[in-house]
Amino acid sequence: MIPLSIPNFEGNEKKYVEDAVEQGWVSTGGAYITQLENMMAGYLRAESVAACQSGTAALHLSLVDAGVGAEDMVIVPTLTFIAAVNPVKYQQAEPIFMDCDETLCIDPKKLRKFCEEECDDIDGRLIYKGNGKQIKAVVVVHVFGNLADMEQIMEIAEDHHLIVIEDATEALGTHYIGGRFEGKYAGTIGHYGAFSFNGNKIITTGGGGAAIARTGEMTEHIKYLSTQAKDDPHLYIHNEVGYNYRMTNLQAALGVAQLEELPEFIRRKQRNYALYQELFSDMPLVKILPFREGTDSNQWFYALDLSMEKICGSLYDVMNEMEKRGVQTRAIWGLVHEQKPYKNAIAYQIEKAVYYSGRILNIPCSTQITEQEIREVASVLTDVLGEMSYE
Numbered sequence: 245m246i247p248l249s250i251p252n253f254e255g256n257e258k259k260y261v262e263d264a265v266e267q268g269w270v271s272t273g274g275a276y277i278t279q280l281e282n283m284m285a286g287y288l289r290a291e292s293v294a295a296c297q298s299g300t301a302a303l304h305l306s307l308v309d310a311g312v313g314a315e316d317m318v319i320v321p322t323l324t325f326i327a328a329v330n331p332v333k334y335q336q337a338e339p340i341f342m343d344c345d346e347t348l349c350i351d352p353k354k355l356r357k358f359c360e361e362e363c364d365d366i367d368g369r370l371i372y373k374g375n376g377k378q379i380k381a382v383v384v385v386h387v388f389g390n391l392a393d394m395e396q397i398m399e400i401a402e403d404h405h406l407i408v409i410e411d412a413t414e415a416l417g418t419h420y421i422g423g424r425f426e427g428k429y430a431g432t433i434g435h436y437g438a439f440s441f442n443g444n445k446i447i448t449t450g451g452g453g454a455a456i457a458r459t460g461e462m463t464e465h466i467k468y469l470s471t472q473a474k475d476d477p478h479l480y481i482h483n484e485v486g487y488n489y490r491m492t493n494l495q496a497a498l499g500v501a502q503l504e505e506l507p508e509f510i511r512r513k514q515r516n517y518a519l520y521q522e523l524f525s526d527m528p529l530v531k532i533l534p535f536r537e538g539t540d541s542n543q544w545f546y547a548l549d550l551s552m553e554k555i556c557g558s559l560y561d562v563m564n565e566m567e568k569r570g571v572q573t574r575a576i577w578g579l580v581h582e583q584k585p586y587k588n589a590i591a592y593q594i595e596k597a598v599y600y601s602g603r604i605l606n607i608p609c610s611t612q613i614t615e616q617e618i619r620e621v622a623s624v625l626t627d628v629l630g631e632m633s634y635e
């Protein structure tokens with residue numbers, strides 16, 4: 245079986261984890277945590293980084309620090325992993341679901357139209373006409389490592405007083421190479437950025453994540469919240485409600501080794517994507533989605549747009565057929581606004597997300613995948629689609 249995406253531990257992982265165990269520093273204190281934070285801050289050219297238990301925790305703490313609460317609304321994409329949205333609910337705020345464009349990321353045109361037509365600007369606050377509540381923030385997901393249109397989004401956010409929380413959980417390393425944000429990395433452009441080191445992300449700590457805020461002071465506050473908001477090292481003084489969201493030293497040991505390999509992982513992801521691109525270039529029924537021009541993407545996941553109207557069966561039938569022939573694939577997420585906890589939420593002109601959710605297939609993209617395996621994936625897909633096509 246050629247797996248979809250598996251972790252790669254070819255570097256110093258074992259050595260550093262063993263070292264952490266030997267030293268006895270396995271929990272939320274220890275040198276690997278600060279080392280990981282400093283390495284990431286250096287790599288992303290950020291002032292500081294707060295290492296967390298998960299990407300979800302990083303997103304949650306960003307919302308907490310941004311002051312999003314029960315009276316507020318937050319704009320979110322519907323075409324995303326649900327973890328990008330749930331933290332809005334943790335804060336008892338209300339999500340407003342937005343469509344994607346052909347990049348699979350949030351559609352800036354619709355975002356602007358929504359702010360202009362469905363909202364009022366009252367004393368520098370964006371108020372949703374439908375219920376009089378303030379829309380405080382927008383969560384922007386860089387889907388599959390592809391940068392959302394941050395130039396447009398930041399302009400809209402500036403015009404309409406929105407806090408921008410970047411879900412960069414899939415986009416560690418992706419950055420602009422030109423334009424207004426030249427040299428800027430995903431997660432460092434908005435007010436907050438969240439990263440994930442879950443098992444299938446570009447680097448992994450088993451489970452883990454990190455948060456970055458626009459100022460070092462804000463990031464320090466997130467760190468404080470992640471460690472039970474402890475104000476005094478000895479006396480157990482707590483001036484806020486905190487969380488147990490801090491990364492452990494064991495996770496960070498793994499993370500430091502993974503970060504050392506990140507440039508090599510990205511290089512392989514890009515090389516493999518280029519080969520897939522070549523193999524699919526003249527293949528009917530398949531289009532491999534590009535990454536945004538003017539950016540250098542980590543190319544974490546590859547998305548195929550299948551011409552389902554010409555295929556007899558669903559995306560799941562294609563997946564099952566591939567699986568039978570030894571290739572693991574994955575369908576894109578079910579839309580979040582259609583999930584049970586969000587059935588009654590506001591969804592604004594969702595069209596493209598519906599279209600893409602029935603036709604995007606992810607294919608094997610591990611950093612260890614061989615050239616031969618990539619050719620095998622393409623050949624199996626050719627066979628499967630050939631057999632299932634109406635033509």
Ligand SMILES: *Cc1c(COP(=O)(O)O)cnc(C)c1O
Nearest residue numbers: 298299300325327328413440442
């Ligand atoms: C992985 C992921 C998350 C959550 O990260 P965890 O570390 O698993 O909590 C959030 N949003 C998106 C888009 C993701 O892919």
